[in-house]
Amino acid sequence: MLVVYRKSDPPRVVGLIVEIPGKRRVFLPIGRVTSIGSGQIITTGLINVRRFEQRGGEVRVIAEMLGRKVLFNDGSGQASVEDVAIEETDQGEWAISQLFVRRPKTGASPFAKGATVFTTWGEVRETSTVGEAQSAEQLIATYSDLKPADLANTLRDLPEGRMYEVAGELSDDRLADVLEEMPETDQVGILATLGDARAADVLDHMQPDDAADLIAQLPAGRGEQLLDLMEPEEAEDVRFLLSYAPDTAGGLMTTEPIIVSADATVAEGLALIRRHDLAPALGAAICVTLPPYEAPTGRFLGMVHFQRMLRYPPHERLGTLLDSGLEPVTADTSAAEVSRILASYDLVSVPVVDDSHRLVGVVTIDDVLDYLLPDDWRSQDGNDDVRRRAAARTMLATGSIPLPGGQDEKGPVPGGSRSRRGTS
Known part of the structure; x- marks a missing residue:
């Protein structure tokens, strides 16, 4: 098992180290694990069979954590870690939930052993040598939040x-x-x-x-x-x-929206939106298509917005809730036109289809803002950053979209437009 330390919370489990035929150890992300039983681990998807290489900040539980000395925060002494238990959190992560530790022996007999006790990560702290340089995992832990x-x-x-x-x-x-x-x-x-x-x-x-x-x-x-x-x-x-050209919908889009069938229910749609690793803009709406359900999909049927799902019972079919007023754009639609659509209809995403009306992706508002803002916007100080974001919102609201060469449809735009993928 592989974990990473965090500043205050218990170490987070990132995956398992498994051995495949040929005595090669490979890394299995914890997100792929669906069940852990006696002598077996059930996973989804394919396993990357590259040989496992430990990264800085990662700690192997058996090789590095077991045997470490810890001090009880209540002042009752120290103990050594003999085993750990992991548990899935409300956020969908796995973390160390309990430690099984052994206190120092108290008897004189060479066969005596100290008492064992279960404890939580928050009730103990690891010991370290005074003046010892901060370890890699501790350094990364300071940035964990x-x-x-x-x-x-x-x-x-x-x-x-x-x-x-x-x-x-x-x-x-x-x-x-x-x-x-x-x-x-x-x-x-x-x-x-x-x-x-x-x-x-x-x-x-x-x-x-x-x-x-x-x-x-x-x-x-x-x-x-x-x-x-x-x-x-x-x-x-x-x-x-x-x-795709960088200044088109195809160049701006992401290919991983939420895609379901028309028979999917509101309850199923809301469950998909609750995924903790899903970007908010992608969770604002669900795409409904004919099979297959990975881009490029079958024929695109429409989108169902998050707020609309909240107004209907869990058993309602998403195919009956489609936004009939929202037309998709094609992959060669200009970035300016996509921006105007998002602003005109108060959307945070717009679907992109190919010539056969198959869904190939969605363009989200953050994709458009990233395109509109200058190349160095991340390097500006806080005030400049606020001003540039405000300018971008103004451009979206007024339809004054910068085009290559520093021009827009309402006249020159100082500074030109952001160039993605090294083109201008």
Whole structure:
């Protein structure tokens, strides 16, 4: 079992280390595990069979945690960890819930053993040597409560060498979240410090549209090499997005909206929206299509908005709740037109279809804002950031959308428009 430390909460379980034929140890993300029983683990999906390599900040329970000394916070002495129990939290994560510890022996007999006791993580603390340098996992734990955008800003405040060092200590999914919040130059710099296998793993955890933007900034040779190392399904989505021009709906969209059949119920739709790893903009509406239910889907039928679902009983079929007034856009629709649609109809997302009316993705409001804002907007101070966000909202509300070359349909726009994927 592999865990990562957090500042105050119990260590979070990120996955299991399993051995496959050939004596190779591979990593199994905890999110893929559906059942753990006596002598068996049931998982969903395919297992990445790359040889497991431990990252900084990750702690192996059996090899590193068992045997560690802990002190009871109530002052009753110390003990050593002999076993741990894990439990699923309300947020869908797995974390260490209990420790089985043994106190020091009190008898003189060489065969005597200390008393054992169950305790929680919050009732003990690990011992450390006075003056000892902060360990990798403790360093990462100090950042555990930060949102990805705040952690990205924290890393960018560090000296360049230290930023790369700390970024390399983050887990793959955490680093992926942070990279999505960084300027492209910093993304490329951090990715350059990672080995190809690690870089591919991080790209696998990124949203496909963000991964596509990042790969487009790399030299063509390395970008293609990383695509070959990525999980086939993830790489396919990224290649698909790279095939569209950056200033079109196809270039802005994400290929992972919530997609269901017309027979799905309100209860099923709300359960999908409750996923803790789902971006709020993607959870605002559900796409209804004919099979298959992965982009590109069968024929697109419509969208059902979150608020509309709340007004109907759990057994109501989503096919009866479609928003008949919302028309999808095609993949070659301009970014300006997509922006006007979002602003005109007070939407946070708009569906994108191909020539056969199959759903290929959705464009969300954050995709559009990221496109409209200047390249260096993440580097501005707080006041500049607020002003630029306000300017972007004004552009959306008035339909004054910047186009390449610094022009819009109402005249020149100072500073031009943001260029995605290295084009202008």
